[in-house]
Amino acid sequence: MDVTSIIDSLNDAQRQAVTAPSQAMLILAGAGSGKTRVLVHRIAWQIQVGASHAHSIMAVTFTNKAAKEMRARIENLLNIPTQNLWIGTFHGIAHRLLRRHAAQAKLPETFQVMDSGDQLRVIKRLLNSLNLDDSKWPPREVQWFINAQKDEGIRARHMLETNDLHQRQMLLVYKAYEELCSRSGLVDFAELLLRGHELLRDNPDLLEFYQARFRHIHVDEFQDTNTIQYAWLRLLTDGKDNLFVVGDDDQSIYGWRGAKIENIYNFQKHYPNHQVIKLEQNYRSTGTILKAANKIIANNAGRMGKELWTDSGEGEPCALYAAFNEQDEAYFVVERIRAWVNEGGLRSDAAILYRSNAQSRQFEEKLMATATPYRVYGGLRFFDRAEIKNALAYLRLMSNRDDDASFERVINTPTRGIGAKTIDDIRAIARDQSLSLWAAAIVLINQRTLSARATNALIGFLELIKALSVQAVDLELYEKVKRVVENSGLMELYQKEKMDKGEEKVENLEELVNAARLFNFDQENEEGMSELDLFLTHAALESGDNQGDDFEDCVQLMTIHSAKGLEFKLVFLVGMEEGLFPSQQSVDDIARLEEERRLCYVGMTRAMKQLYLTYAESRRLYGRESYPRPSRFLREIPAELIQEVRLRATVSRPATSIQPKNPPSISTGSYQLGQRVHHDKFGEGVVLQIEGSGAQERVQINFKQVGVKWLMLAYAKLDVL
């Protein structure tokens, strides 16, 4: 194969990045500048031209989706199988190393991965057993604390003794948590990374082996790496300038969960022989959108510096719509989408992006009212559902009886007469004798202190797990899952549940069996794990495609965070208000405010053809009417790039001097909001909302006698009072 196919389609900067000699490389890739493309072509280049074996290449991403996409694109480009290529998430690769070298990592062979939900439950229970008050020690806060320490590479034993009471208590909990996890063979997400790091750090022979094996290491979204991830990368590339990272400091929006933009700056110190290449040509958006985005991000200090450009024309100005309230905002957006669709646009090319999930509701309502298909991203994922987690907990117990989190989860689910008292007794024994709950349960039975009924119930549970394990030996994976779902009583439990939710849960359990049937054992198998363990790991590490393919053409609704990496022809950035975006919690802190600004930049650069920005002059928030000021970010966009959309004849308000109106009153063609009117049949009322224009114009009126009604102006006889 000749090289031209690898480099022909690239621009100069991209080609420079792809063909650079093997050395530390920092690719600053702006939004829409072909970052994945560079990564994929770079890897292809090394295999084709650098004569590297796929075997000696590693590529790390943050999401499974990105990993899958990269692998597919490399296969496509080179037309070779890539199973020797290590492409995966930080967590996935760390997990693989821990499985391979469980003993050296001081983990039991059967260790299980715990997702954040599992972790929270474990912590809750731990706080309980330590007699700590939930309200004074919120489990979420404790979880956050522990993960933050691990993300920084700090173990409980590294923490200094302090006199700060709060800190001391946290430390105590952290210690107890570590003990519990190691006793149960449980590993949380942060632990995967931390232990992965320690594994290499403390085993020089292993480190040397992997350093020699991986001649090229690539990292996607480098600005999102946290301290321990970067430390791990440095270990692997120590003394060998073979780290190729792609990132964008302007798109760092995960600082709040430990990501360190500083890693980009430190990279330059730690790899003095590095080369920096900026990708600034954008292939996604119009010139106007890019100019506006550039202007906004320019307000951040301490950037690496980057300016996006395009040679594909200016396009339409960004549209700004000042809505009367959040209802009006939603109505406006939905109407525009309908117009887009009427003109032949695809619904799936239109996205509504918001700062917080709660904002989706008003849009959903309006979309539903107009029968416009839509899809909300985020929310519960398949493997996060309670019924699925319950079934998985049985399977995990079969694989590892010391898994306390799973034991606790299903010991009385479905109810089998094991009450709180019995469980407390088990916990007490486990605590006093440092046993797993399973072992403690056996001790408790042998003590013969329980009532006959409780004893029988408990024995019944233990026997159930044992029986399932025995029966499972010769079964196919999906048959194991099926047997568990049926014999555990879970299926029966949900079948009896009231129609509404139960049916869905039954379907989900059936879907789980199906997922097990389709599970590709060969593809995932490498470390000699059992099929069941592989499946369980898969469930923990890939909680299911939330954004699975939709068969219908749908309007896309999601937070700006989850829109990162995506693009849409038509984008609505809604709720552009102080307190919402930037969020209230961020306005007092420069660093956090700058992250909000980057988020705004990310949101804007999702748009290919047309960007709408909307805000509401009045918004119901927490049950209270608020009159927020328009977002400061709006003022950071030059007025000439913005065109204000007005459905009603109002006085022009330049974007640069947006005045909030308190309370707002906006005139319309014929009526005013707040206008008192009289209707022959309904009596007296006040105009609440006005929608549409011409023959379609409707007004919403709150009548004193009959309440709120929508009336078509063309038909309703209204007298202005």
Next chain:
DNA sequence: TTGTTCCAGCTTTTT
């Protein structure tokens, strides 16, 4: 054990 009531909290999220 289930249904009810009360109360806090209320950005963003992947692994």
Next chain:
DNA sequence: GCTGGAACAA
């Protein structure tokens, strides 16, 4: 003002 979780009563 709504939601989810926990405490409580029956």
